[in-house]
Amino acid sequence: MNHKISAYDVAKLANVSQSTVSRVLNDHRNVKQETRDKVHKAIKEIGFTPSDIARSLAINKTNTIGLIVEDISNSFYAETAHIILKEAQKYNYEVIIAESEADEESFSQAILTLNSKRVDGIIVASIRMDNKKLKEHHKNGVPIICYNRRSYSAPNSHYVEVDNQQGAIEGVNYLANLKHSKIAYVSGPIVYSTFYERLEGFEKARKINGLKYSQSLILKENLDMDQVYRFTLDLLNSENSPTAFFASTDQIALVIMDAIAKCGRNIPDDISVMGFDDITISSNNYINLTTISQRKEEMATAAIKELVKIIKEDQKSYYHRAIVLKPLLIERSTTDISKSLT
C-alpha cells in the first residue's frame, strides 16, 4: 500500500527533517536548491503522494466545493457538472457532486454530507422556491450559491440565474409573431422558481399578445412524461387543438414532438414546438429544436467565479450576489419561420 508512506519517510531517505519536505512540497523560498533536489529525488524513489486529508486538517480548508444536483444522469445537470468541474480546476478547486431530492430534508442531508467533508463552498443547482432551510445555512454555514433556481424564502442568499420570465415572454412573442394565436403551454413543477417564472412570463405575454386563453391549453400539474404525452395527444385530437406548443423544458418538448409525430402531424408545418433550456440533444439535427437557451455555460462560470470570490473574502463581510443573465432565443427548425410577419 502506497498509503503507509508519509513525508516523514521521505525525510529519512533524504536526510532532512519532515518540515523541509513540507517546504519543498509547497514551493517555499528559503530552501537550498541542493536539498530541494535531494527531496524531490527521494519522493520519486519512494513513491510518495502527499495526503490532502492531513493537509486539509492542518490548514483548515479543503480546496473543494460541493455541487448539489437532483440527478446527475439528467443532461442538464450533467452538462452543468462538466462545466463546473472544468472551471473549478482553473481556480484550483476540486468538486464533490452530491445528489439530492429537492425537498428540504434531502437538501439539508446533502448540505450535512458536504459539511462533514468540510467543503469550502457549495453550489446548489436544485432547490425548491419555498425552501426555508437555506436561509439558516446561509447565515451560519459555508458560502452557498444557488444556480438556475432559487428559494424565495432566502432573499439574501446568493444566486445566478437566467431571466426566466423574460425568456418565456420572448418565446411567446416569437410564436405570436409567427401568427400562432392558440399556443399550448406545458409547465414543469411550479415548486421551482424557474417554472414559476416561466409560467408567469407565459401568462403575461399571452395577455399582451391577445392570445386565446383556455385552461385546457395549459398543463402545469407535474412533470410526469406519460402525462405530457397523453396531454399532447388529447389536445391534438380535440377541437381545441393548438398550432404551437411551448414546453417549459426541452425534455418536455421532446415528448411533445414524439406525440405529435405519433399523431401523424408534421413539425413545423402543422404544429410548431418551442422548448426551454437548450440541452445538447436539442441542437442535434435530427431534433433541431427551437428553444430558449438557459446559458448554462455562463451561469456555471459565473456561479463558480462568484463562489470562489465569496470564499476568499472575509467571511463576515460578503454582500448578497444576484446575477441574472439575459435569455437567448435559438431559432431552429421546429418552428416555421416562413410564416413570420416581419
Place this chain on the structure above:
Amino acid sequence: MNHKISAYDVAKLANVSQSTVSRVLNDHRNVKQETRDKVHKAIKEIGFTPSDIARSLAINKTNTIGLIVEDISNSFYAETAHIILKEAQKYNYEVIIAESEADEESFSQAILTLNSKRVDGIIVASIRMDNKKLKEHHKNGVPIICYNRRSYSAPNSHYVEVDNQQGAIEGVNYLANLKHSKIAYVSGPIVYSTFYERLEGFEKARKINGLKYSQSLILKENLDMDQVYRFTLDLLNSENSPTAFFASTDQIALVIMDAIAKCGRNIPDDISVMGFDDITISSNNYINLTTISQRKEEMATAAIKELVKIIKEDQKSYYHRAIVLKPLLIERSTTDISKSLT
C-alpha cells in the same frame, strides 16, 4: 463559521471527555444511556458536525471511492455516475468523480488526484486498451476496477464489461435476418477495447453471414461527428449505398439518422439503423433506436459491488475479477421487422 466547533467543545458542554463524545458518535456499546443523551443534547445545542477529514486521518480510510470518466456531460458517463452514486450509498461509500482524457498521462494524473484524496478504491470508466500505467497502479496502489473498457496491457486487473464482440455479432445476425446484405459499419476509436471488440464482432459476423464486403462501407478512423455525417451522406449518394447502418454507439447512430433524414430517406423503410449502448434518449419514442444494450445498470452495480469486496478483503490476497455480461438486443423502430425472415 461552523467549523470552529469540534468534538472537544461538545465534550465541555456535556461535561464529559472528548473520547466519550467520539464513542457516542460511533454508537459504541458501553456508554450509559444518560451520558449518551447528554452528548446528543449538547451536539444539537452547539450545532456540531463531525469532520470526515479528521476522522479519515485517524482511521486511515475515507469511505470514498473515485470514479474516473472522460466527460461527465456525455450521457453514458452521466448515467453511469448516477447509478454508481446510488449504489455506493448502499455500501456507505461516497464517490468523487474525476474527469480525465483517456491518454496515459491524463489517466495517471487522475489517479494521482484521487490518491491524494486517499480514496479507498477507484472505478475507471475511461481507459485505452493500450494503457500501460494501469498495471503498476494495480500492483501497488489502491484497488482499481475497470468499467466498460479495459486495458489489454494489464491482463490481471479487475474489470466489468459487456461482451462487446458478441453484441456486434448479434447485431449483424439480426440485420442479416432482416435481409440486409449490404451493411455499413461506423466504429468508434479503436484505441478502446469496446470498439476494438465490436469491430471484430462485426467482421466475424459479416463473414459468417456472407455479407458483401467493401472498405467503403466501413468507417473506423475517428469519432468526429462531422465526419460521420459526411460519410453517411456520401455513402447514401454513392452507387454503393447500403440498406442498413450499424453504429458502434447510439450517439453515432443519431448522427447517421440525421444524415439519412436530410437525404430524404425514410427510416426504417428505406434504411435501417442499429446502435450500440442504449443510452436514455434512444428509448425516446421520437428516436426509438434499435440497439444493443450495454447494461450499464448491471455493469455499474457489479463494478461497485466487486470493488467494495476487494477493498474489504485482505489487500494482499484478492484475486483477479473479470466479469463479462451478456449483451442484449433491444428491438425498436429504426429497423424494419416486417422483412424478418423468421
Place this chain on the structure above:
DNA sequence: TTGTATGCGTTATCAC
C-alpha cells in the same frame, strides 16, 4: 462506563 494519552500526516511558529 468513562477519562487520559497518543497517533494519524500535514502546516506553521518558533528557535537555532
Place this chain on the structure above:
DNA sequence: GTGATAACGCATACAA
C-alpha cells in the same frame, strides 16, 4: 536554511 514542536479534530489503546 533548517530542524524541533505544537496544532488540526478525530479514534482508540490503555487506565482507572
